[in-house]
Amino acid sequence: MATTQRPASEEESTAPEPEYVEHIRKKSEDFAGWYNDVVRKAELADYTPVRGCMVIRPYGYALWEHIRDALDAMIKATGHANMYFPLLIPESLFMKEAEHVEGFAPEVAWVTRGGRSELEEPLAIRPTSETIIGTLYKNWIHSHRDLPVLINQWANVMRWEMRTRLFLRTAEFLWQEGHTFHATHQEAAEEVERMLDCYRVLAEDWMAMPVLTGRKTDEEKFAGAEYTTSIEALMSDGRALQAGTSHHLGENFTRTYEITFTDRENTRRHPHGTSWGLSTRVIGGVIMCHGDESGLIMPPRVAPIQVVVVPIYRGDEGRATVMAAVDSIVADLKRATPPGAPPVRVHVDDRDEKPGYKYNDWELRGVPLRLELGPRDIEGGVATVVERIGRAKTQVPLDELPTRLPAMLEDFHTRLFQRAVDIRDSYTVQVGDRIALAAAFDGRQALAIGPWCGRTECEREVKDTLGGVTIRNIAPDAPPAGAACAACGEPATHIARWARAY
């Protein structure tokens, strides 16, 4: 290609090839590297001097706030109230529930010196709050008239993980944990289902992330739960992510913490508990579900910035003209917002950078719509709107922006959701026997759906043999009559979803 002869005397250049160091690693070649680059360069989060703990930066925290607000509204709309419990749990309380302790003990961080005396009882930093909440509610529940108790807390918890990844698995993370107590098993079961459905709605309607709801196997359920349900999302690399869980605790904790109530027949009984949680991990889900080679793609309903305005001009005079038009657009958008409705979240990028730089920067950050406004646009009385998924350009008359932009954002949400469904479908395989199951995961990722016998040994055998393939959850539907387990051939009792998980 190069035809120019270099003089033989010319020294070899020792300088590295010019490259854009701001660029991110290729998603198709190095998914984990891509993920890290995107999280850090889009300024969602970063590492800190604290091992395993991340800092959530303003752009990432704004995303979390929108997710949190949407979920908080649903939690309140279903009758729950927020409250707050202590971060530290005395060892003796924590150790009461045997199965719970066994499940969590390895990853609990302990405060062994209270600052006053080394002889003080060690304190666990909560990995979850069932134990302290149970202890307290023992004092507050006496009668069926005290039930149901429907509470939630937004909090940080700590689990001393061996390997951490930004958002997906950090030693400290933010979440909400709902805790409820009910008079009957049935009522608690309905609660478990109701809150799982809130998570499904949050994932699908707010984050455009399709999920499969279902029950966890005994192997994967919460330590101390009677049963666990979950929402499972498939990432665009084909691995599954547990994005929220809702547990039926039965009487497991209320027995241990001696919570009793007197029912209508004057019989003393233990209430049935539930707990359900969703964490900052879902942000990792949003990133890996929607992102592409250019970076993030933010679901509009939770996007910190929904529309970014890039002004284009030459010289100071051009700048003044364009910026006046930009100001007018922003003012129109605010004025057009119906009372009570959230305004379009618009940001004007007036940095002293070239437009091309800004395009790439905002694409990395995943802003759904970019509004370009330059001399040509102003002359035509339009703005150029470019959407993030396919970079399709639309000329929109300036006076139509207040109605068109919200509509385009809604359309963006719908297409983003459908795109995620299509990606998931591309990995989905219906399997009827072991050959099909093994083939589904042979050198690739998959979401394999098929009949299952319900046996833990079978589940473990698949995990060990097929390289970490696990049952993410079990479908609500029963298997066809007479169906055989796709993994072992024994009679099937369930429909399972197999995948490799994060």
Place this chain on the structure above:
RNA sequence: CGGGGCGUAGCGCAGCUCGGUAGCGCGCGUCGUUCGGGACGACGAGGUCCCGGGUUCAAAUCCCGGCGCCCCGACCA
């Protein structure tokens, strides 16, 4: 906890084999020209070479001992 890799300017790295004045690119600051898909010039600021010890006239470089981080496994939201 096993297996790898890496610690040199804010970031990415070269220099280490073979000891001798600490470098490059990007970024950052000021000024000017630019601006419809990652602009350019001039000048400038910025370093306990991860830490501790040893060898040596002399250590980023060689030796010993720590510490930290990242990646891959097993465990987990």
